[in-house]
Amino acid sequence: MHLNEGWLSAAEHCPSPNFNQRPANQVPRLLVIHNISLPPEKFGGGYIQDFFLNRLDPSVDPYFATIATLQVSAHLLIERTGQLVQFVSFDQRAWHAGQSEYAGCGNCNDFSIGIELEGADHTPYTEQQYQQLARVTAALIDYYPAMTPEHITGHEDIAPGRKTDPGPAFNREHFNRLLTMERQG
Template sequence: MEIDHGWLDAAEPQPSPNCDTRPSAEISLIVVHGISLPAGHFGSAYVPDLFLNRLDVCAHPDFADLVGVCVSSHLLIRRDGQLIQFVPFHERAWHAGESSFRGRPGCNDFSVGIELEGTDHSGYDLKQYQQLAAVCRLLLATWQIPADHIVGHSDIAPGRKTDPGPQFDWAEFRTMLAADPSAFDSVR
């Protein structure tokens, strides 16, 4: 897996208009999210459609809240581990909203946002943990990001956001992050 001009070669590119220029070149935080549309339904085009401003908000009653919402993430990791990239890493994606990391506001400015297809309570697939660990390992090495600068959306927007949720196993993820990639299959 490599990064070429901000794009991950292992990801399917679906460029989103919901991005702009970072205020500086700094990338020092990774924010893990969980998302599904409608909640608990996986595998459809609705999440990519949301990030591409082409979601049919009439397709489901839950989508009414999403009228006019302009959001994105850098990456989406599907349940089967498939990677889709919407924004190149050097650009600012719009995933964190009002947020702060250790007292510093505006996390979109200096973070990479990674969405896992899921819900707060349904758990995540092993393939998603594997992909997330592989991607994070590459991002940490590329931008010299400390490993403890990987957080959940709920950590930087407490009281407002709950994703990736209590079912996301941080201990398991951090074990996989530290492990040799060839050892992934024996982690569980």
């Protein structure tokens, strides 16, 4: 996978307004894996894109009325089909982690990349998603020297008690095997 100025060439680009510059001397060194489905536990429909682009229609679903005014984003979404949609350059600070801490450092947005898997905590992810996540992760590790396989975590790990994603349905062992194979080429 090729990156140009923090954008994946293999992804559909849907630039979100919900980002800003990373603080001085902060580079991506942590990968945070999330899940998202809109409405909850329903897939497809383009609502995730609408949410990250601040155009979610609150009249479509009662749940949307509770989140439509939030301004959040992730760097990348991996849909159930494996399709990649990028919202923020990996060089920029996406608003994905919220109040968070990793290895004693707070505000993980400053130094992390957030990847959303279209899914839910208890719904198995697709093989296409695992394959794409491994490919993207290998490319990010190659592109950002401070990022290593040891610095990959779930949202639940950096915001315990507040977040539960990617949840028990995420097979970390399978992902780690695929990542190892991808990096060995």
